[in-house]
Amino acid sequence: MIEVNNIHKSFGDSHILKGISTSFEKGKTNLIIGQSGSGKTVFLKCLLGLFTPDEGTISYNGNIYDDLSASQQRNLRQEMGMVFQGSALFDSLTVEGNVMFPLEMFTKQSKSEMQDRVDTVLKRVNLIDAHHKFPSEISGGMQKRVAIARAIVMNPKYLFCDEPNSGLDPKTAILIDNLILEITKEYDITTVINTHDMNSVMEIGEKIIFLKNGHKEWEGTNKEIFKTDNAAVTDFVYSSELFKKVRQMYIEERN
Amino acid sequence: MNYIASIGSYFIMIRELFKKPTKWSIMKSLILKEIDELVFGSLGIIIFISFFIGGVVTIQTALNLTNPLIPESLIGFAARQSVILEFAPTFTSIIMAGKVGSYITSSIGTMRVTEQIDALEVMGVNSLNYLVFPKIIALMLYPFAIAIAMYVGIFGGWVAGVFGGFTTSASYIEGIQLDFIPYHITYAFIKSIIFAFVIATIPSFHGYYMKGGALEVGKASTTAFVWTSVAIIILNYVLTQLLLG
Numbered sequence: 082m083i084e085v086n087n088i089h090k091s092f093g094d095s096h097i098l099k100g101i102s103t104s105f106e107k108g109k110t111n112l113i114i115g116q117s118g119s120g121k122t123v124f125l126k127c128l129l130g131l132f133t134p135d136e137g138t139i140s141y142n143g144n145i146y147d148d149l150s151a152s153q154q155r156n157l158r159q160e161m162g163m164v165f166q167g168s169a170l171f172d173s174l175t176v177e178g179n180v181m182f183p184l185e186m187f188t189k190q191s192k193s194e195m196q197d198r199v200d201t202v203l204k205r206v207n208l209i210d211a212h213h214k215f216p217s218e219i220s221g222g223m224q225k226r227v228a229i230a231r232a233i234v235m236n237p238k239y240l241f242c243d244e245p246n247s248g249l250d251p252k253t254a255i256l257i258d259n260l261i262l263e264i265t266k267e268y269d270i271t272t273v274i275n276t277h278d279m280n281s282v283m284e285i286g287e288k289i290i291f292l293k294n295g296h297k298e299w300e301g302t303n304k305e306i307f308k309t310d311n312a313a314v315t316d317f318v319y320s321s322e323l324f325k326k327v328r329q330m331y332i333e334e335r336n
Numbered sequence: 337m338n339y340i341a342s343i344g345s346y347f348i349m350i351r352e353l354f355k356k357p358t359k360w361s362i363m364k365s366l367i368l369k370e371i372d373e374l375v376f377g378s379l380g381i382i383i384f385i386s387f388f389i390g391g392v393v394t395i396q397t398a399l400n401l402t403n404p405l406i407p408e409s410l411i412g413f414a415a416r417q418s419v420i421l422e423f424a425p426t427f428t429s430i431i432m433a434g435k436v437g438s439y440i441t442s443s444i445g446t447m448r449v450t451e452q453i454d455a456l457e458v459m460g461v462n463s464l465n466y467l468v469f470p471k472i473i474a475l476m477l478y479p480f481a482i483a484i485a486m487y488v489g490i491f492g493g494w495v496a497g498v499f500g501g502f503t504t505s506a507s508y509i510e511g512i513q514l515d516f517i518p519y520h521i522t523y524a525f526i527k528s529i530i531f532a533f534v535i536a537t538i539p540s541f542h543g544y545y546m547k548g549g550a551l552e553v554g555k556a557s558t559t560a561f562v563w564t565s566v567a568i569i570i571l572n573y574v575l576t577q578l579l580l581g
């Protein structure tokens with residue numbers, strides 16, 4: 082459970098997050114949607130502790146981040162996994178090296194224990210024959226899987242994904258979405274996902290937050306988002322021709 | 337960017353990179369990798385340049401010594417002095433600022449723009465320590481490369497001098513042994529160590545704090561080269577004044 086209370090964030094003169102409050106529940110996939118530049122990544126980086134909000138608080142399972150000691154903050158960090166917008170795999174390490182990295186850094190496990198864990202998570206994300214390839218030698222979809230594997234290898238309590246399926250074809254995108262959903266349920270993780278993909282919203286949007294110009298414009302579930310009258314939301318949701326048609330049909334059916 | 341602010345953040349970076357060290361077993365392999373990349377990987381170009389510079393210095397000296405009263409051994413002497421005092425430590429360092437420096441800036445800069453540095457930070461790794469510290473340690477071997485540059489430079493002078501017919505082998509060897517002051521070697525090594533630190537840290541600074549995309553990585557490499565060279569030239573002046581003046 083993550084609770085966000087009225088956070089603000091500015092860079093110089095530009096006010097990016099203008100007072101956002103919300104909460105993210107355990108075992109659920111929480112989506113943050115909004116146009117490019119609306120502050121999704123900045124918001125996510127605040128949740129991760131990469132950016133410190135200028136105002137407001139974020140608490141994890143009831144503990145306010147700013148009130149924790151440095152070592153408690155470090156421990157909390159190790160309970161977080163992050164999948165970056167561009168995967169952010171380490172170029173100099175193989176697939177296996179990337180996934181093993183957090184284990185090597187922070188655990189005292191033996192080589193074979195680490196190897197077992199790496200094999201397990203790579204299998205979990207359906208990657209079985211890419212262990213010794215380098216990130217530049219695998220496809221974007223595979224890179225995303227490796228990034229997910231790296232994010233979950235330490236058994237995180239919180240999983241953050243920044244546009245996990247941007248740049249992927251619709252089919253692979255759905256596979257990745259479902260993988261994240263399954264992992265969230267399986268390990269009972271609090272998952273927060275940035276996206277502007279409406280397929281994801283429909284598939285895995287158990288809770289959705291719509292950001293606009295640094296404000297929380299709307300909040301609800303994927304059942305509710307298609308029925309809302311909030312103009313900004315409908316404008317965003319129905320920006321695709323396909324969805325416009327679907328909505329038209331829905332309205333006709335209702336009348 | 338404001339110069340004073342940059343210099344300030346440079347020193348803050350230096351302080352940060354010694355904090356919260358990376359696990360030794362991992363650091364060890366990083367250091368070995370950087371030694372291979374930064375030091376061994378540069379020996380070829382260092383040897384190549386030193387050989388020819390040594391040769392050219394010898395030829396120039398010989399051509400300018402027309403007075404028959406000046407002994408021929410002065411050619412070897414001048415070659416030795418200029419190679420040991422300036423060409424090996426300073427000139428080579430400027431070349432390294434280009435070769436090693438641009439590699440450092442672009443590799444760290446690429447990690448910045450592709451969020452690999454954020455990934456390290458999220459995991460709780462001190463990314464400055466992880467990325468910059470091994471480079472500094474690896475470049476502490478740089479004086480060995482400079483020692484090689486000295487030998488090769490003086491040897492290049494001998495080859496050019498003898499085979500070009502400018503001097504005899506005997507008087508060249510007499511010249512390079514003339515009035516040898518061991519402290520000059522110490523001076524050259526002190527300079528090299530300090531230049532090595534500059535070559536490791538200034539390009540790292542420009543890579544680490546860069547903003548933007550692939551194009552900016554290229555620009556950052558160029559800026560880093562300019563500032564590294566400027567720092568080397570100024571430090572060379574200051575150190576020479578302090579150590580020899």
Ligand SMILES: Nc1ncnc2c1ncn2[C@@H]1O[C@H](COP(=O)(O)OP(=O)(O)OP(=O)(O)O)[C@@H](O)[C@H]1O
Nearest residue numbers: 092097115116117118119120121122123124166277
């Ligand atoms: N480190 C930073 N320094 C200054 N400004 C920043 C920084 N990071 C983000 N911004 C600004 O914050 C705004 C929101 O950016 P953000 O990356 O959060 O958008 P986004 O919603 O994730 O967009 P996209 O969907 O394209 O990823 C942008 O105007 C951006 O320029």
Ligand SMILES: [Mg+2]
Nearest residue numbers: 121122166243
């Ligand atoms: Mg973004």
